[in-house]
Amino acid sequence: MTELERDAAFDAQVLAALPHVVRFARALAHDDALADDLVQETYLRAYRSWATFRAGADARRWLFTICRNVYLRHRERESRVVDTSGEDAELESLAAAVEHGQAERSGLGDLLDRIEVAPAIRSALAAVPEVYRTAVILVDVEGESYEAAAEVLGVPVGTVRSRLFRARRLLQQSLFKYAVDAGIVRTPAPPGPGAG
Amino acid sequence: MTTTDERGSPALIECEAAARALYDYLDGRLPMATEASVYWHIETCRNCASHFAFARRVLDLVPSAVPLAGEAHALRARIVESLKVEGYAER
Ligand SMILES: [Zn+2]
Numbered sequence: 001m002t003e004l005e006r007d008a009a010f011d012a013q014v015l016a017a018l019p020h021v022v023r024f025a026r027a028l029a030h031d032d033a034l035a036d037d038l039v040q041e042t043y044l045r046a047y048r049s050w051a052t053f054r055a056g057a058d059a060r061r062w063l064f065t066i067c068r069n070v071y072l073r074h075r076e077r078e079s080r081v082v083d084t085s086g087e088d089a090e091l092e093s094l095a096a097a098v099e100h101g102q103a104e105r106s107g108l109g110d111l112l113d114r115i116e117v118a119p120a121i122r123s124a125l126a127a128v129p130e131v132y133r134t135a136v137i138l139v140d141v142e143g144e145s146y147e148a149a150a151e152v153l154g155v156p157v158g159t160v161r162s163r164l165f166r167a168r169r170l171l172q173q174s175l176f177k178y179a180v181d182a183g184i185v186r187t188p189a190p191p192g193p194g195a196g
Numbered sequence: 197m198t199t200t201d202e203r204g205s206p207a208l209i210e211c212e213a214a215a216r217a218l219y220d221y222l223d224g225r226l227p228m229a230t231e232a233s234v235y236w237h238i239e240t241c242r243n244c245a246s247h248f249a250f251a252r253r254v255l256d257l258v259p260s261a262v263p264l265a266g267e268a269h270a271l272r273a274r275i276v277e278s279l280k281v282e283g284y285a286e287r
Contacts, residue, residue, distance in 0.1 A: 015272070018268055023262060097244070122262065141258060168219060171258075175254065
């Protein structure tokens with residue numbers, strides 16, 4: 001492969017994935033300027049190690065992996081990653097079911113038709129710790145499998161699953177809270193008359 | 197764990213088991229027998245049906261809430277400049 005061919009392949013597979021990498025970096029960093037720096041550093045590293053990229057592998061996934069490593073290095077001295085692999089994701093789901101019932105009884109019903117969902121989801125994602133946000137971006141936004149997400153994050157599939165469960169639960173919770181703050185639902189439902 | 201009974205029809209499960217299986221079910225990660233049990237539970241349980249439907253809708257709405265970054269022209273130019281230093285030849 002000539003240098004020109006090598007760079008053409010880099011364009012087609014790696015530069016073409018830029019919008020996805022930007023979205024991923026923004027979800028990680030939560031600061032657009034920092035995200036841009038992460039993306040630039042990601043591309044620099046990707047270019048330097050392009051020769052090691054296996055033809056036919058998933059370039060986007062490869063870039064996510066690099067981007068997350070760059071990000072982790074960046075915040076090495078900041079607070080350590082909260083590892084939630086030992087927590088019971090299923091219990092979280094159970095709590096979510098109970099909450100859902102309560103919220104519904106206090107007028108939740110058509111919540112999703114009554115709030116601006118996209119901003120609510122964005123602010124909810126912004127509020128959850130990065131490990132959860134990243135799981136949601138990889139699986140629910142990018143459509144990666146649990147296995148692929150585990151590969152990008154360097155954790156077991158079970159950890160992806162529990163992070164995802166918790167993230168989604170937090171997301172649901174935030175949507176309820178968003179609706180309450182917007183005055184759409186009252187929780188808990190106040191007893192007696194005069195609530196209107 | 198939920199299994200099928202002797203007649204081969206899905207075993208009845210409780211709301212708690214359904215709640216635990218929620219996301220595995222929505223992501224299609226349950227073994228067939230368990231999936232059938234969850235399916236029949238939400239067919240017959242109003243609360244769980246509502247919860248599952250809500251969770252499904254939220255998951256469906258997430259991708260459009262986090263749109264792609266667009267063309268990111270300025271950033272792309274910045275990246276290309278830094279790659280040129282490494283020997284990259286822009287086409
Ligand atoms: Zn139920």
